Amino acid sequence: MGSAAELAAAALMVLGFPALMLAALVPSIPAFAAAAAVTYLADHYLHRKGSYLVNRLSKVRAGLSIRFLIRQLLLILLLARLGLADDLIYYGAIACFIAFYGLQAPHGALVTLIRNRRRMPVATRNIDLASRIRIPDAPPRVLLHRSAEKMLHLDLAAVAGILVSASLESAVAGFIGIGVTVGLGLLYVLGLVPYVRGAKIPPNAEKVLAAVDDWLAEYGPETVLYFSGSKDSVYQVNMWLETMEQLDSKPLIILRERAILNNLAPTTVPVICVPGGVHLMNLDLTNVRVALYAANVGKNIHLLRVPTMKHVFIGHGDSDKLASVNPYSKVYDEVWTAGRAGRDRYAIADVGVRDDDIVEVGRPQLAPIQGWSGVPEGRIPTVLYAPTWEGWDGNPGNTSIVLAGENIVERLVKADPPVRVLYKPHPFTGTVSKEAGAAHRRITALVEEAAAERATDGRFTADAAARAAAKAELARIETRLAELSGKSGGNGTGKGDEAEATRDGVVDPAVHEEVARLRGEWNTAYWRSFGSHEHRVITGAEPRLYDCFNVSDAMVSDISSVVSDFIASGKPYAVTDSAELGVEEFKRQNTAVRAAVILSNGATELGGLLDAVRDPAGDPLAEDRGDLKRYLLGPDEPTSIEQFNTAVADLALKADTRNAGQEVPATGADADPEPEPDPEPATVPAHGLTAAGDDLAG
Structure with missing residues (x-):
């Protein structure tokens, strides 16, 4: 759904045409x-906002060009109704709009040609292609950004001039407007021509791929993180970026969709985006020994076919959901899990993954999660409610948000002694189920209403000066981050286009380190910018989920990797049995809840969670959480990244052993001659016949 402002703009635009x-x-x-x-204004607003309503209008045959054409035809009708059908301005208007639409075809063709010719077969980050091939600057942004909208809006001069002429009964203003519209349209088309060919376009696909292969041969990547998915799934690869940066072997990230590349978080690891399957299969990856896969998708087959590397499923989270024991995992040489629990899941599921192929490596991403020794002095407890989304199958056990979410939040905001509530829903919430989306909005309203009530409660005060200073610090950090985003190259989205981003998208390590430091400072300033008692709805990428873990004293969630990750903190947590399986059955089916407070949809059991937060010494589940942490996530020592690097090295050795066994001994002129065998005495087989299969003598 669009925002209220977008819906209002769309309504005004739709009603505007009958009014015209x-x-x-x-x-x-x-x-x-x-x-x-x-x-005009409503149309411009919707395009500037990138509203989905613009596409919806196109699907009902009310697209951009049609809307402008209808407005122009209605202007002709107005002139006719004013009795100007025999006037020169009437014919001038008709000729103007015909000529103007005549310019749309070459304009659209040129824009399409430029974009297609500048789209390279691969896009890269942190790879030096500029020294190998010439990649020219992108055309000025003003020429290509929202080009169709800009071109069509050039009719504004003609429309305004014709209306003035009709009002003043003088053709001068109309013909001036017509001249401006046609002239600007012609200049726009001519301005695009130089960028269609010659030195303004990148080399052809063959040269680009050769340059990439040359870089691959020089760099010699040894471990690849491979990912394919939708734009919304980019978090699944982003969570592995820091791990890839810490590998002992030479890392490389291979992506399959441009949308993923454009939304990839900044990293110092070389990245290649190869949309075409044939191009990927022709890349020189002979040095790669280990390929890591974060998701089970069909396009994985394009790399799985390479026998010289070992293939590993590392996933994007560890939970008791069925996705964690996908039978597709049989295609990999190994499946890496965080701890013993992952191994046992596959054994219980019996989906064909052998126990010998499972390796426990911990979860390197969990290093930022801090431990807990109780609620800090002088602060009320903070409880994080982080439900997962509704999933694709309509299973009521997927999420608590529909059946239990409001009960959970209502009990938390009314808790006595009081607690602070942080509500951070899954980004996919409401994308499949309207009920989940509606529940999310009600919960948001509930939290915001409770926050407003608490703001007027005299028991809760905050240092206004400290909050103001924190907000000023936030503004300073955000300004500096905006400055650095252009310097670091980031993911290249700030560049002129994909080709230019490929050329210039090399992250400066010093800038990358400064950005990481500033993001840490931003996180600290963010939590200081409002009172530690204030309820909060947290959406978007920042602050991150693990940052919310660190400021919370307990969490309520559902069956998902969020629970497994939170267990690393050692803090009390509760999980909702939304499908109403019953406590014993729920624990039997879901390993991660065995040290949790189990909530019914009524959330009446929340008191047990809050008691554990207020009195850690009397927490009956504290020891169970420690045991479960080791079972789910593995030991604290060696560290997870050390375990991960060891697993990579061991598997690379297996790949080398396999490849060595496949080498064919040298033959031909350069090979050492085999010694001649001693001749055996000639014998004549019985009955004058040769041995089976031999030719007859003579």
């Missing part, structure tokens, strides 16, 4: 001008 027709039929020049202004 009515004004043309009356006829009324002021009414027509007012209605035209509304449609």
Whole structure:
């Protein structure tokens, strides 16, 4: 759904066209001008916001070009109704709009040609292609960004001029406007021509791929993280970036979709985006020994076919959901899990993954999660409610948000002694189920209402000066981060286009380190910018989930990797049995909840969680959480990244052993001659026959 402002703009635009027709039929020049202004402004607003409503209008045959054409035809109708059908301005308007639409075809063709010719077969980050091939600057952004909208809006001069002429009964203003519209349209088309060919376009696909292969041969990547998915799934690869940066072997990230590359978090690891399967299969990856896969998708087959490397499923989270024991995992040489629990899941599921192929490596991403020794002095407890999304299958056990979410939040905000509530929903919430989306909005309203009530409660005060200082610090950090985003190259989205981002998208390590430091400072300033008692709804990428873990004293969630990750903190947690399986069955089916407070949909059991937070010494589940942490996530020593690097090295050795066994001994002129065997005495087989299969003598 669009925002209220977008819906209002769309409604005004849709209603504006009947108003235009009515004004043309009356006829009324002021009414027509007012209605035209509304449609122009509403159209521009929706495009500037990138509203999905623009695409919806196109699907009902009310696309951008049609809307402009209808407005122009209604202007012709207005002139006819004003009795100007025999006037020169009438014919001038018709000729203008025909010529103007005649310019749309070459304009659209040129824009498409430029974009296609500048789209390279691969896009990269942190790879030096500039020294190998010439990649020219992108055309000025003003020429290509929202180009169709810009071109069509050039008719504004003609429309305004014609309306002035109709009002003043003088053709001068109209023909000036017509000249401006046609002239600017022609200049726009001519301005695109130089960027269609020659030195303004990158080399062809063959040269680009050769340059990439040359870089691969020089760099010699040894461990690859491979990922394919939708734009919304980019978090699944982002969670592995820091781990890839800490590998002992030479890392490389291979992506399959440009949308993933454009949303990839900044990293110092070389990245290659190869949308074409044939191009990927032709890349020189002979040095790669280990390929890591974060998701089970069909495009994995394009790399799985390479026998010289070992293939590993590392996933993007560890939970008791069925996705964690996908039978597809049989295709990999190994499956890496965080701890013993992952191994046992596959054994219980019996989906064909052998126990010998499972390796426990911990979860390197959990290093930022801090431990807990109780609620800090002088602060009320903070409880994080982080439900997962509804999933694709409609299973009521997927999420608590529909059946239990409001009960959970209502009991938390009314708890006595009081607690602070942080509500951080899964980013996919409401994408499949309307009920989940509606529940999310009600929970958001509930938290915000409770926050407003607490703001007027005299028991809760905050240092206004400290909050103001923190907000000023946030502004300073955000300004500096914005400055650095251009310097670091980031993911390249700030560059002119994909080709230019490939050329210039090399992260400066010093800038990357400064950005990491500033993000840590931003996180600290963010939590200081409001009172430690204030309820909060947290959406978007920042602050990150693990940052929310660190400021919380307990969590309520559902069956998902969020629970497994939170267990690393050692803090009390509760999980909702939304499917109402019953406590014993729920624990039997879901390993991660065995040290949790189990909530029914009514959330009446929340008191047990809050008691554990307020009195850690009396927490009956504290020891169980420690045991479960080791079972789910492995031992604290050696560290997870050390375990991960060891697993990579061991598997690379297996790949080398396999490849050595496949080498064919040298033959031909350069090979050492085999010694001649001693001749055996000639014998004549019985009955004058040769041995089976031999030719007859003589």
